[in-house]
Amino acid sequence: MARLISILDNDFYKFTMQNAVIQLFPKVKAKYQFINRGKHKFPAGFAEILRAAIDSLATLALTKEEKSFFAENCPYIDAPYFDFLQGYRYDPDEVTITQNGGDLSVKIEGYWYRTILWEVPIMSLICELYYEVTGQKRVSDEEVVQIVESKMNKYDKLKITIADFGTRRRHSFEVHDLVIKTLCQHPSKTFIGTSNVFLAMRHATKTIGTHAHEWFMFHAAKYGYKMANLLGLEHWSDVYRGDLGIALSDTYTTEAFFKQFDKKLTKLFDGVRHDSGDAIEFAQKTIHHYASKGINPLSKTIVFSDGLDYQKVEKISSFCNGKIGYSFGIGTDFTNDVGLERMNIVLKMVETLPEDGEWTPVIKLSDEPLKHTGDPQEIEMAIRYLQLDEHA
The missing domain is CATH 3.20.140.10 (nicotinate phosphoribosyltransferase)
Structure with missing residues (x-):
């Protein structure tokens, strides 16, 4: 078991x-x-x-x-x-x-x-x-490897970077371990790390991540909805002083987030993470926000992580290329693509x-x-x- x-x-x-x-x-x-x-x-x-x-x-x-x-x-x-x-x-x-x-x-x-x-x-x-x-x-180990390799060959052509975000809804530890092993052995620089700390250690790759929705949900309960993003990010920067600088944007919608993402925070944080809603619309809003603050969007990064597969990644990268920095966190499409629901x-x-x-x-x-x-x-x-x- x-x-x-x-x-x-x-x-x-x-x-x-x-x-x-x-x-x-x-x-x-x-x-x-x-x-x-x-x-x-x-x-x-x-x-x-x-x-x-x-x-x-x-x-x-x-x-x-x-x-x-x-x-x-x-x-x-x-x-x-x-x-x-x-x-x-x-x-x-x-x-x-x-x-x-x-x-x-x-x-x-x-x-x-x-x-x-x-x-x-x-x-x-x-x-x-x-x-x-x-x-x-599920499909065999050999097929799991083939599926991952096939996806990586396509991702390589997009000249992007991707990380594994698939621990929570993986098929199994066995599949997850095999996927990370395959990604690490793949002959390109497309794969940059995993959110899973144990598998990062086991396969000598980078740990990826910053914070999740619950951080801001607590701040809303303590300080109110209009201050949740602002104080959540202020407190995060108090602890990490500029490290771990990708801000999660959609706990109370992107619209509310950008109202609170003032110039100080916009400059301090390296970028933002997209986790729900239309990715292209989000990219447009993010580019506009940086430009409105006098910041070159190409100096910042959007990490996309909302239910990604190749078709979504290709569409997003095509739009963002030359406009803003971008990277991708892929979850179950890596860790639970084994022929089952x-x-x-x-x-x-x-x-x-x-x-x-x-x-x-x-x-x-x-x-x-x-x-x-x-x-x-x-x-x-x-x-x-x-x-x-x-x-x-």
Whole structure:
């Protein structure tokens, strides 16, 4: 049965956010909830199987080799964090799992600095166990390699750079490991790294990532929607002082983001990440924003990461070429292209308890309205408050 073999088998931005939370918000609590967007039906007994896999994570611990790799490759993270991570253990009591027929419920609750690491491993376990328990057979290892090589040969011709962002909804660790091995052995400079820290160490490539939506969702709960992006980025720069400089733009829509992305932040951050909505429209808005601040768009980068495949990448790169810097983070099209239906699931923060505050619902307003997450009444209120008429 599926299980993780390393505490670093997680996305890099989970660790960078954890470090920042420890420094700035150590008393904050958080709740997370599994969202089954694809309405997948789970077989009887799945909750018990997932429970056993999650319980097994309590034995994971950062090894000396992993600690050395992480510290050497991330000099912008202070040494005390790696000592903390060496002593960190997953606490399965923070996770509640129930099943009603084919419907699965997963909820997480605890201090934010601890619970922040659960999302990615739980999602990857759900995917891998789902394929295992339902007896679905993937293509062979040889075919996986051929699929990856075929894609890379096409990407090479576009003269672009790409990274792997596919941990959360991968088919399995075995496939993910094989994909990264194949990407690293491919004879070009197109592939530049992976968001998965353990696989970056195993295959001697670069760790890629900065922060995720939950960073800004918390800031909205504590400081309000109109200040969430501004203070989220200010606090990020307080911790990382210019490193890890790709800003996530769509937690409360790109429209709201650029209103708060003032000249100081626009100059400080290396670029922005696109994760929902029309990519070309986003590129146009981003180019206009930089130009309006007197900044050459070619000195900045957009990292595109929204459900990419070759056709989307080709269209985006054709538009951006010569206008702005660009790169791509590709997820399940690398790690779950094995001849089976890909799972459409997420696990999101749903409430947070700021220090000296009260439990507050948190939401995400995507540039794609169908991908809004959170309490519907809170979503409507935020849309009105941010004056986002086109999303109503």
